[in-house]
Amino acid sequence: MYVKDRLRRSMMFVPGNNPGMIRDAHIYGADSIMFDLEDSVAYTEKDTARFLVYNALKTLHFGSKETVVRINDLSSGLGIKDLEAVVRAGVQVVRLPKTDSAQDVIDCEREIERIERESGIPVGTTGMMAAIESANGVLHAAEIAHASDRLIGIALGAEDYVTDLKTTRSDGIELLFARCMILNAARSAGIAALDTVYSDVNNEEGFIAEATLIKKLGFDGKSVINPRQIEPLHHVFMPSEKDLNKARAIMDAIAEANARGSGVASLKGKMIDKPVVTRAKRLLDLYEAGSKIDEVEEI
Numbered sequence: 001m002y003v004k005d006r007l008r009r010s011m012m013f014v015p016g017n018n019p020g021m022i023r024d025a026h027i028y029g030a031d032s033i034m035f036d037l038e039d040s041v042a043y044t045e046k047d048t049a050r051f052l053v054y055n056a057l058k059t060l061h062f063g064s065k066e067t068v069v070r071i072n073d074l075s076s077g078l079g080i081k082d083l084e085a086v087v088r089a090g091v092q093v094v095r096l097p098k099t100d101s102a103q104d105v106i107d108c109e110r111e112i113e114r115i116e117r118e119s120g121i122p123v124g125t126t127g128m129m130a131a132i133e134s135a136n137g138v139l140h141a142a143e144i145a146h147a148s149d150r151l152i153g154i155a156l157g158a159e160d161y162v163t164d165l166k167t168t169r170s171d172g173i174e175l176l177f178a179r180c181m182i183l184n185a186a187r188s189a190g191i192a193a194l195d196t197v198y199s200d201v202n203n204e205e206g207f208i209a210e211a212t213l214i215k216k217l218g219f220d221g222k223s224v225i226n227p228r229q230i231e232p233l234h235h236v237f238m239p240s241e242k243d244l245n246k247a248r249a250i251m252d253a254i255a256e257a258n259a260r261g262s263g264v265a266s267l268k269g270k271m272i273d274k275p276v277v278t279r280a281k282r283l284l285d286l287y288e289a290g291s292k293i294d295e296v297e298e299i
C-alpha cells in the first residue's frame with residue numbers, strides 16, 4: 001500500500017536490468033527506490049528488466065524505503081505488460097513517464113484498477129506519480145496533478161523536456177517556467193512536487209547548487225541517479241541549527257500568546273501569525289522525519 005504524504009527528499013533511479021544495482025539499492029539511504037523499466041533499459045532488455053524488477057519486488061525487503069517503478073508509457077506497447085508485472089508484485093507507486101495530459105493519468109489508473117481487481121488486490125492499493133517531460137505536459141500540469149486521487153506527486157523530467165524545448169540544460173534558467181508550473185500545480189492538488197535528475201554525477205558543486213535552488217522554490221525532493229548524490233541532497237534538505245532554533249522560538253512564542261488568548265505574538269520585533277507558525281511547524285516536522293530516517297541509516 002502506498003503512503004500519500006511521506007518524506008521524498010531523494011528518489012533514486014535504478015536501471016531495471018542491473019541485478020547488482022537492484023540488490024543493493026536499498027542500502028544507500030535514499031527515501032525512495034525507483035526501479036526503471038523505461039529509458040535506462042535498452043529495447044532488447046525490456047523483458048529481462050521487467051522480470052528482474054518483478055522478482056525483486058516479490059522477494060527483497062526494502063525496509064522503510066518506498067518502492068517505485070517507472071514503467072514505459074502505455075502507447076509504447078510495453079506499458080501494460082509493465083503494469084501487469086509491477087502491480088501484481090505489490091509496488092507502492094507507479095511512475096508514469098512522459099505524461100502529456102490528464103487522460104494519460106486516467107488511462108493508466110484504469111489499467112491499474114483492472115489489474116488490482118483481477119489479481120485480488122484491494123482497489124486503490126497502488127499509488128501513482130506522473131513525470132512531466134514535454135512542453136505539452138508542462139502546459140497541462142494542473143490538470144495532470146488533479147487527474148487521480150492515487151497521485152502522490154508530479155515530477156519534472158528535464159532531459160526530455162529540454163530536448164522538446166530545443167535547448168539544453170545550463171544554469172537552470174531553461175527550467176524555471178516548468179519548475180514553477182509543476183510546483184504550483186502540485187500544491188494546488190495537495191501533492192508532492194519532485195525535481196528532476198542531475199546527470200553530471202562527478203559535479204558535486206553543481207548538484208548542490210541545483211538542489212539548493214529547488215528547495216528554495218519549494219520542491220519536496222529530487223530524483224537522483226547515483227548513490228553519491230543522496231547524502232549531499234539530504235544535507236541540503238536538513239534545516240540549519242539557526243533555522244531550527246528560530247522555528248522552536250516561534251512555536252514557543254505562539255503557544256504563549258495563545259495561552260493569553262491572542263493569535264498573534266511578537267518575536268524580536270517581528271510579528272508571528274498563522275502562516276509563520278505553519279512554516280515553522282513544517283520545518284520542525286520535516287526535520288524530525290528526516291533525522292529519524294537518517295539516524296536509522298547510521299546505526
Ligand SMILES: CC(=O)SCCNC(=O)CCNC(=O)[C@H](O)C(C)(C)COP(=O)(O)OP(=O)(O)OC[C@H]1O[C@@H](n2cnc3c(N)ncnc32)[C@H](O)[C@@H]1OP(=O)(O)O
Nearest residue numbers: 013014015021022025036039040159197201225226227228
Ligand atoms: C534521463 C533519465 O531517464 S535518468 C534515469 C535513468 N538513468 C539511470 O537510472 C541511471 C542510473 N545510474 C547509473 O547507471 C550509474 O550511476 C551511472 C552510469 C550514472 C554512473 O555509473 P558509475 O560511474 O559506474 O557509478 P559509481 O562508480 O559511482 O558506482 C558506485 C557504486 O554504486 C552503484 N550504483 C551506481 N548507480 C547506482 C544506482 N542508480 N542504483 C544502485 N546502485 C548504483 C554501482 O553499481 C557501484 O556499486 P559497486 O561499488 O558495488 O560496484
Ligand SMILES: O=C([O-])CC(=O)C(=O)O
Nearest residue numbers: 156157158159160196197
Ligand atoms: O525524470 C527524470 O528526472 C529523468 C528523465 O526521464 C528525464 O529527465 O527526461
Ligand SMILES: [Mg+2]
Nearest residue numbers: 133157159160
Ligand atoms: Mg525522460
